[in-house]
Amino acid sequence: MIRDDKKLLNLLKTAEGQIAGIQKMLVEKKYCIDISNQIMACQAVLGKVNREVLKSHLHGCVTEATGADKEQKLDELSLLLDKLVK
Numbered sequence: 001m002i003r004d005d006k007k008l009l010n011l012l013k014t015a016e017g018q019i020a021g022i023q024k025m026l027v028e029k030k031y032c033i034d035i036s037n038q039i040m041a042c043q044a045v046l047g048k049v050n051r052e053v054l055k056s057h058l059h060g061c062v063t064e065a066t067g068a069d070k071e072q073k074l075d076e077l078s079l080l081l082d083k084l085v086k
Contacts, residue, residue, distance in 0.1 A: 001059035003052070011049050018042040054080075 018041055025035050054077075062073045 001056055003056035003060070008049050008052060011045055011052075015042050015045040015049070018045065 018038060022035060022038050022042065025038065057073075058077070062070065062077065065073050
């Protein structure tokens with residue numbers, strides 16, 4: 001699986017726009033629930049980017065690694081999963 005950097009960059013630009021929108025909402029003293037909804041939308045986009053990067057890593061770097069290198073990559077993923085589920 002080849003990482004689609006163009007797709008990921010577009011998603012990150014979307015998140016960037018959402019963050020700018022959230023900042024504007026704060027300056028304009030918009031309703032807290034509306035701000036929170038925009039924050040969650042931004043988090044969802046960032047989560048999608050992270051999932052795609054990790055899928056690419058699993059299908060590329062990890063599956064192609066051998067020996068000690070493979071063990072190291074699996075250990076890295078294990079540590080990352082610990083962070084994700086906290």
